[in-house]
Amino acid sequence: MKPDFYVLTWNDVLVSLFFIAFSIFLIKKWKLGLEKTLLIGTLRTFVQLTLMGYVLTWFFDQQHWAFMLSLLIAMIFIASWEGTRRQKNNIPHFFAAMLISLLGAAILILGTILLFILDVEPWYSPYAAIPIGGMIIGNGLNSTSLTANRFMGELKHREGEIETLLALGATPKLAVYDAMKASIHAALIPNINGMMTVGLVQLPGVMTGQILAGIDPLIAVRYQIMIMYMWFTTATLANMIMLAIVYRQFFTNKMQLRRELLRNEA
Amino acid sequence: MPSDPIFQFSNVSLKIDAVSILKGLNFEVHKGEFLSVLGASGAGKSSLLRMFNALSSPTEGSIKFRGMNIEDDMEVLRKNVGILFQNPAVFSGSVKDNLLLAGRWDQNIAQTLDHELIRSLKQVGLNKIELQNKARDLSGGEQQRLALARTLLNHPQVLLLDEPTSNLDPKLSSSIMDLVNNLRENLSLTVVAVSHDHVLMRRYANRVIILSHGELIGEGSFESLDRDQVFEQAGLLDTEAADET
Incomplete structure (x- = not known):
């Protein structure tokens, strides 16, 4: 018999704390020293998601485009701030680069989904815009953070190559092309691998959630397909916008590599 | 000595993080000459050399290339x-890929035919190297020559050398410097070579400038500077003694 809905109560959530207790047991056994971090993470997961649940419930009741847009913009600001905070290197104007890249990806990809794929009526319905927007922003944040770190590593590693290319007459963009390519490759390959194995090795979270919530698996699958395509494009677009802004910070207007930035740690 | 100045340095200073690297340098480089910039480690030689093709800019003063501000046309300058460089950047891929690096933006180089590339390898003494060989499999000396061939494909008027032989044994050092000197004569190049090795340089350079702690303390022929004991003042004789021990 197919159940209509698996309702999770707060008691059930409490029981799921068993997983954390078991992890702590394992961590202690191996003396990994991660207990405190894990406990903070556990608490933050609980508090943040619960608060988000209440915030979303409230927002979903407000059928107004301004509410939806302000929440999305706030999410982009927070993601950009978090991305800048996570950045171990000193990249000038990185916050702005994150903001523009996430905003660009969100406008283009979320807009396409809301207007042309899901045909959401009205387009600002928060039931679609907020969760999908969240996925786009979150995925964009993770991908651009990885790419920026990798790009810095590539710049440091390839300093001699970059100056050789500049000395031979390359523009800054051409001089860092290999570094940008390697960074974007490193960020996109996990996405492509995910597309290769999805459904074979693991069932993705969104699809699992929908099936658990009683949605027809064939509908859940269609959502998941759209989400996989969306993730890849988000990562590609956000990374390209971010790198197009970031690489310029490492050169003077006289086509000189700002080597001092490669020595500075934030 | 040809008289046309190809580079004119006027009151050139460089400060990095409030530390003076170069202090008020005034000198000229003439077409076709082999100028050696000598100085002990930390004298500011490499920082000075980077300014010749504007990989860095002076914080004070001006540099002219062929009578124009050096940064007016970066494309032509480069x-x-x-x-x-001291450690030439050899890219992954084949010898041919390395030779054609500038072909990414310069159609003339992109269209260079294989037999022309082989000729450019022979020009730098890489007679037995195939275009398909992996560049990073070459020895240190061969990589240095490959980098030289790659630079020469741009048909430069000036060749800058940053301690070109510091990682090579004396025999290889001499053969690279012989090669550079022959190329200078055959291609009418102007050569500016930075080194701490005044013994090697006096076999090739027409003129020398000597840096000590960022200041120009001597300029002229080796003979005149020997007379004034400038090499000793720059700590270059100590380096030589240290190298020999």
Whole structure:
């Protein structure tokens, strides 16, 4: 018999704390020293998601485009701030680069989904815009953070190559092309691998959630397909916008590599 | 000695993080000459060399290339002023890929035919190297020559050398410097070579400038500077003694 809905109560959530207790047991056994971090993470997961649940419930009741847009913009600001905070290197104007890249990806990809794929009526319905927007922003944040770190590593590693290319007459963009390519490759390959194995090795979270919530698996699958395509494009677009802004910070207007930035740690 | 100045340095200073690297340098480089910039470690030689093709800019003073501000046309400057670094960047891929690096933006180089590339390898003494060989499999000396061939494909007027032989044994050092000197004569190049090795340089350079703690303390022929004991003042004789021990 197919159940209509698996309702999770707060008691059930409490029981799921068993997983954390078991992890702590394992961590202690191996003396990994991660207990405190894990406990903070556990608490933050609980508090943040619960608060988000209440915030979303409230927002979903407000059928107004301004509410939806302000929440999305706030999410982009927070993601950009978090991305800048996570950045171990000193990249000038990185916050702005994150903001523009996430905003660009969100406008283009979320807009396409809301207007042309899901045909959401009205387009600002928060039931679609907020969760999908969240996925786009979150995925964009993770991908651009990885790419920026990798790009810095590539710049440091390839300093001699970059100056050789500049000395031979390359523009800054051409001089860092290999570094940008390697960074974007490193960020996109996990996405492509995910597309290769999805459904074979693991069932993705969104699809699992929908099936658990009683949605027809064939509908859940269609959502998941759209989400996989969306993730890849988000990562590609956000990374390209971010790198197009970031690489310029490492050169003077006289086509000189700002080597001092490669020595500075934030 | 040809009299046309190809570079004119006027009151050039460089400060990095409030530390003075170069202090008020005034000198000229003439077409076709082999100028050696000598100084002990930390004298500011490499920082000075980087300014010749504007990989860095002075914080004070001005540099002219062929009578124009050096930064007026970076494209022309970088094409005409080639540099051979102490540790040449050899890219992954084949010898041919390395030779054609500038072909990514310069159609003339992109269209260079294989037999012309082989000729450029022979020009730098790489007679037995195939275009398909992996560049990073070459020895240190061969990589240095490959980097030189790559720079020469741009048909530069000026060749800058940053301690070109510091990682090579004395025999290889001499053969690279012989090669550079022959190329200078055959291609009418102007050569500016930075080194701490005044013994090697006096076999090739027409003129020398000597840096000590960022200041120009001597300029002229080796003979005149020997008379004034400038090499000793710059700590270059100590380096030689230290090298020999």
